[in-house]
Amino acid sequence: MRWLAAVGGIAVVVVIAAGVYLFGGFYNVSAAVDDPDLMNWTLLRIREASINRRADAPPPIKLDDPATIRQGAIEFAEHGCANCHGAPGVKWAKFSEGLNPGPPDLKESMSDEAPAHVFWVVSNGIKMTAMPSFSKAGVSDEDIWEIVAFIKNLPNISEADYKAWTAPPPTVATPPRAQDTPSPAQNTTPPARSNK
16 A cells, blocks of 8 residues: 555656646747757657557558559648758758758658557647648648658659659740731721811
């Protein structure tokens, strides 16, 4: 019985100490300062547990279909994903270096991740990171699944393919139009009146 009382007492002290640390301003919220290892470990476990509990949507499309992967590359580029995560042959935007936690390199971090987990993260975003909710921003589930197909196939996508898929369509130069000059018969200017 004394053992349970000791555990309870320790738990109360830990909760009070954590409250003082967090609410007393001792925890530094600056993005320029790395979090303590314990905080990183805790947030990582919380994130994984939350995603595991909620991410169960089966892919409604074939994620290895070449046309879907190409379309996913286009969606990835159009929605600005490469700004934070980079892409084949595309460097991350400079501002992403200041994010804390930093955005993951999707080529490495998502290869073993279940497609349902990737979809859930892209769709819902993650609090306390810079990862936004794409569905809240108005991106359709179909487009998000195409992005998932692209992300899951990133290790196999070359720089040349990505650039070809996401290049803007070529603009067709139209020759300048010759000015239509009215013929004398079409002249609509009324003749000058003579004053007699």
